[in-house]
Amino acid sequence: MVVQPRIRGFICTTAHPVGCAQHVQQQIDCVLQKGPVKGGPGKVLVIGASTGYGLSSRITAAFGSGAATLGVFFEKSSDGKRTATAGWYNSAAFETAARARGLYARSVNGDAFSDDIKRQVVDIIKKDLGQVDMVVYSLASPRRVHPVTGETFRSTLKPIEGRYTNKSFDFEKNEVTEVSLEQSSEDEVRQTVAVMGGEDWGMWIDLLSAEGLLAPGCLTVAYSYIGPRVTQPIYRQGTIGAAKDHLEATACQLDKKMSAIGGRAFVSVNKALVTQASSAIPFISLYIVLLMKVMKEKQLHEGCIEQVVRLFHERLYGRKRDEIPVDEQGRVRVDDWELREDVQKEVEAMWNAVTTLNANQFGGVDSYNREFLKLFGFGLSAVDYNADVNIEVGIEGVA
Numbered sequence: 277m278v279v280q281p282r283i284r285g286f287i288c289t290t291a292h293p294v295g296c297a298q299h300v301q302q303q304i305d306c307v308l309q310k311g312p313v314k315g316g317p318g319k320v321l322v323i324g325a326s327t328g329y330g331l332s333s334r335i336t337a338a339f340g341s342g343a344a345t346l347g348v349f350f351e352k353s354s355d356g357k358r359t360a361t362a363g364w365y366n367s368a369a370f371e372t373a374a375r376a377r378g379l380y381a382r383s384v385n386g387d388a389f390s391d392d393i394k395r396q397v398v399d400i401i402k403k404d405l406g407q408v409d410m411v412v413y414s415l416a417s418p419r420r421v422h423p424v425t426g427e428t429f430r431s432t433l434k435p436i437e438g439r440y441t442n443k444s445f446d447f448e449k450n451e452v453t454e455v456s457l458e459q460s461s462e463d464e465v466r467q468t469v470a471v472m473g474g475e476d477w478g479m480w481i482d483l484l485s486a487e488g489l490l491a492p493g494c495l496t497v498a499y500s501y502i503g504p505r506v507t508q509p510i511y512r513q514g515t516i517g518a519a520k521d522h523l524e525a526t527a528c529q530l531d532k533k534m535s536a537i538g539g540r541a542f543v544s545v546n547k548a549l550v551t552q553a554s555s556a557i558p559f560i561s562l563y564i565v566l567l568m569k570v571m572k573e574k575q576l577h578e579g580c581i582e583q584v585v586r587l588f589h590e591r592l593y594g595r596k597r598d599e600i601p602v603d604e605q606g607r608v609r610v611d612d613w614e615l616r617e618d619v620q621k622e623v624e625a626m627w628n629a630v631t632t633l634n635a636n637q638f639g640g641v642d643s644y645n646r647e648f649l650k651l652f653g654f655g656l657s658a659v660d661y662n663a664d665v666n667i668e669v670g671i672e673g674v675a
């Protein structure tokens with residue numbers, strides 16, 4: 277099949293297997309170029325391993341630290357007519373590359389919030405790995421079925437205090453628009469916290485700990501975001517921010533529990549980047565357009581892989597567990613370059629000035645679109661997009 281991008285709203289419904297493989301390879305090359313992670317992990321469980329920050333974490337652990345990796349994700353394989361999802365092709369490419377290097381790699385495809393998938397993971401760790409010394413929690417999901425009560429929670433992106441109106445970017449129409457979001461209800465906050473807060477991370481760690489599967493000194497990390505003033509009402513002060521507060525509070529509780537085995541639990545605050553999850557958030561995508569432009573000009577730009585490489589090399593590993601640098605709230609920070617005063621000042625000035633008429637002049641829209649398409653394997657230089665490709669790609673080690 278000849279595979280072309282098909283965009284619907286903020287998602288691309290097709291993915292290119294060869295392009296996704298090349299995108300994964302670029303990330304592997306980036307990790308290899310940086311060299312080995314000093315004192316890095318050896319056996320790693322990544323929950324949310326197929327795209328975005330989770331995929332980059334898996335690649336960094338495997339190719340930077342020679343780690344055996346077990347990845348959990350929720351992706352679709354191809355039915356022969358439709359392509360698989362990008363995360364499926366990414367994981368297939370990752371596993372092939374990892375095995376070619378002699379590294380253990382297995383994946384579990386299914387709902388990470390469910391007891392069933394957790395049990396499958398426990399069984400695989402017991403059988404194949406014995407224990408893990410790192411657990412990365414990088415889920416981004418719009419819904420969660422609670423494993424005990426059966427309630428289905430949906431996450432929303434709304435302000436908590438009053439209605440919020442600001443600029444956003446409509447990528448279909450190529451326009452700067454004004455978007456208004458209504459104040460959330462208490463129930464919407466509760467549901468968003470249930471999906472994107474820390475309860476499920478805590479359930480994973482409690483189960484792995486009860487089964488004796490966390491190695492002495494094990495590290496667990498989940499990803500959070502703070503961001504600039506302009507997105508505060510919708511992000512950090514909004515429903516998703518309430519969930520991130522809960523995730524960060526969970527990190528503190530888990531850190532105490534992990535101390536029993538000499539381990540640690542952290543939240544790492546990462547920078548805003550184009551991923552499938554972030555492209556769904558109004559206002560944030562326009563902010564990312566401008567941020568990318570400023571950070572590129574200042575030669576500070578990082579993608580997911582550069583962020584995670586810096587997290588492993590300069591924050592989490594190569595030092596004693598109690599010497600990992602954190603902010604006053606105990607969070608690891610790799611959003612430091614994004615929040616630099618000079619960067620924010622320029623982004624804010626551009627934010628105030630940007631309109632549909634001058635958006636292209638700012639130049640960030642094209643590069644945002646390129647990054648977005650790359651998530652689905654499109655726009656990579658060495659790929660012939662007119663060639664027939666096999667869309668039915670299998671993942672060898674998938675359960």
Ligand code: NAI
Pocket residue numbers: 323324325326327328329330348349350351363386387388389414415416417418499500501545546547548549550551552553554
């Ligand atoms: P993403 O959408 O690229 O990746 C989400 C991953 O979760 C995928 O592997 C997907 O298969 C998996 N997943 C979703 N639902 C699942 C389920 N029910 N069961 C199993 N797997 C499931 O997301 P992204 O952006 O990498 O986000 C990961 C984390 O990083 C989130 O907590 C997000 O808030 C955080 N973060 C993201 C930033 C950004 O700008 N993208 C910035 C800072 C933090």
